[in-house]
Amino acid sequence: MSPFRRTPRGREPVTRYCGYVRQQRPQGQWFTSETGQRWWFDPGALSLDFAYTGAMPPQPESWSTPVDLGAWLAERFEEVDAAVTERDLTDARALRSALAAAFLRRSLGEEPEPDDVDVINLFAATPDIPPALAGGRRQAGRTRARPSQALSTLAREAIVRLDDEHRARIRACEADDCGYVFYDESRSANRRWCSMQRCGNRAKVRKHRALKQSAA
Numbered sequence: 319m320s321p322f323r324r325t326p327r328g329r330e331p332v333t334r335y336c337g338y339v340r341q342q343r344p345q346g347q348w349f350t351s352e353t354g355q356r357w358w359f360d361p362g363a364l365s366l367d368f369a370y371t372g373a374m375p376p377q378p379e380s381w382s383t384p385v386d387l388g389a390w391l392a393e394r395f396e397e398v399d400a401a402v403t404e405r406d407l408t409d410a411r412a413l414r415s416a417l418a419a420a421f422l423r424r425s426l427g428e429e430p431e432p433d434d435v436d437v438i439n440l441f442a443a444t445p446d447i448p449p450a451l452a453g454g455r456r457q458a459g460r461t462r463a464r465p466s467q468a469l470s471t472l473a474r475e476a477i478v479r480l481d482d483e484h485r486a487r488i489r490a491c492e493a494d495d496c497g498y499v500f501y502d503e504s505r506s507a508n509r510r511w512c513s514m515q516r517c518g519n520r521a522k523v524r525k526h527r528a529l530k531q532s533a534a
């Protein structure tokens with residue numbers, strides 16, 4: 319069973335518009351905290367999920383072999399061929415580092431480094447996974463997409479998110495001891511926490527305690 323359909327809030331994956339065709343891709347992943355607790359982090363962008371597989375602190379590296387990358391991609395891009403090569407892994411890590419650095423800088427209110435921008439643009443310039451309308455009778459193009467096409471799709475998504483217009487939506491969790499970076503997808507643009515279960519509730523508890531203390 320896909321882990322994405324069982325989020326703590328019981329939410330289905332978000333339906334988003336990628337280009338001109340509606341595509342549903344699972345977003346968010348389970349992490350384990352320092353105290354061994356599992357928590358769900360949806361950073362609001364698939365490209366950030368991608369960066370959080372090992373290029374964004376404090377998350378450790380989650381891909382040791384091409385098979386790990388293949389599994390990660392297959393869970394999100396059902397059309398991608400799971401046969402991932404060492405070369406794909408090297409490419410994925412290069413894109414991941416550039417994305418992580420760019421999102422981190424944006425979260426600090428800074429411009430991404432030109433070198434990272436170049437890497438992201440390079441991946442985005444290659445063929446991505448083409449959109450397809452359901453209901454036809456024939457297969458157009460390849461039956462399976464190459465892993466490199468998924469990398470291009472991720473780079474293109476990041477370009478939209480990292481664009482100047484959306485820069486204020488890329489922020490870090492407000493908890494002092496956290497720092498997880500997210501893209502605020504909310505309509506009101508008022509997301510404050512990496513996750514309500516983790517930092518949001520802790521902040522609520524602290525506020526409640528402080529109120530009680532001042533009342534007493």
Ligand SMILES: [Zn+2]
Pocket residue numbers: 491492493496497498511512513516517518
């Ligand atoms: Zn947090």
